[in-house]
Amino acid sequence: MNSYQEKDKFYVAVDCIIFGFEDGKLKLLVFNRKINPFKDSLSLIGSFVKIGESVSDASKRILEEFTGLRNVYMKELKTYSSVDRDPGYRCISVAQYALIRIHKSIKKIVEQNEAQWFEVQELPALILDHNQMTTDALRRIEELARYRPIGFELLPEKFTIPQLQALYEAIYRRTLDPRNFRKKILSFDVIIKLDEKDKTSSKKGAFLYKFDRDKYQKLQESGYNFEI
């Protein structure tokens, strides 16, 4: 690292691995490309980074463009930089994974952008190394879910305990015991029981809860471990 003169320069891209949860399934937002390169192929949602923005600025920009959402849970996964990863140009991509709540307002914007949701268990072929990015991101959120309450990012503000359990079952790809799950999640004392019931999935109805961010903050500060 001696001088900035005559050093190589790179195109830098971001690709967003956007997860949602719907009908008990973990889903990925995929973009149907209408322009070249890779016209008519499926890809993650991405963009080149502009000189006047950071990588995270760029990912927020395109996330808003494709979903209308701001202030989304989004973290860097890693960079993909193989020399031959993009046969067209030498381009380094920084992959970001995001967790969002799927609701109606998003669905319209998603459609307008020719994007669509796929179940992560049934993904189609994506361009370049995007399938690899998705696999890596899935592994990451599986790890992360064990000790961070990321599940709440994917559920509506109000959710039932069986819904939360179904989400964790989708992430871990295994079934959990409902008694133990309920006992454990309640023991953290970070979800608040509401007076309403959700009756969409049973006649009896299940009580709705909401996540208490303040209590979670305090739990974290106290050094306690959220682990499901």
Next chain:
Amino acid sequence: MNSYQEKDKFYVAVDCIIFGFEDGKLKLLVFNRKINPFKDSLSLIGSFVKIGESVSDASKRILEEFTGLRNVYMKELKTYSSVDRDPGYRCISVAQYALIRIHKSIKKIVEQNEAQWFEVQELPALILDHNQMTTDALRRIEELARYRPIGFELLPEKFTIPQLQALYEAIYRRTLDPRNFRKKILSFDVIIKLDEKDKTSSKKGAFLYKFDRDKYQKLQESGYNFEI
């Protein structure tokens, strides 16, 4: 992402956060810059990425240059891309953290390169955002150490249990009970007791052990959790 025409290009750098363990202390390898920019300042070991190499190629290249080592434990931390992170030029840096064994052969190369080891508890000011990178890396290895056997990357091939304990105490910045530590580490059945003793730190001497990579592999495949 419509066309590669007229997109911005960036300098891309790697910066290596290289940790070692010596005299019971966790240490960071720091480079005393002899050339501009930032002549006579301290920095992490870094380089620009070349067009014909990946980010990880670049980090391996400079790690070998500064330590003579190959096949080192090295992982990506994250990218640093603020618009104003380097006042000289618009440059994105991908930080990598590495864990190495400090022994004599390295020390010579390190000196030749005007690099030196600092205890992580007593770090000097480094250029740009390099102190931030180091802080982030320390947090990462503290997390990682809980469920991955990264400790063995920092110790010599043959080590004693008290040495291993001292390393974990340095990473976690707290003391551990020697009976419980020994019991736990032995329960994983991934270290092999040798017939030799190390007498450098006591008259009685402590038995040397070595890490059994094969057994660790099997442990991992069986889904078991290494957690200290």
Next chain:
DNA sequence: TCAAAAGTGTTCTCAATACACCCATGA
């Protein structure tokens, strides 16, 4: 009245923690 999901408690096992003394040896 019955099908389908929600909700509830107890027992057992095992791992984490706390804690104090003897051992071996070179100086």
Next chain:
DNA sequence: TCATGGGTGTATTGAGAACACTTTTGA
């Protein structure tokens, strides 16, 4: 012989895992 660090065992506590029945209600 003594100072120094190495090495050992037990009791207690708490969390995780396994497991089956009752409740509610709309169709």
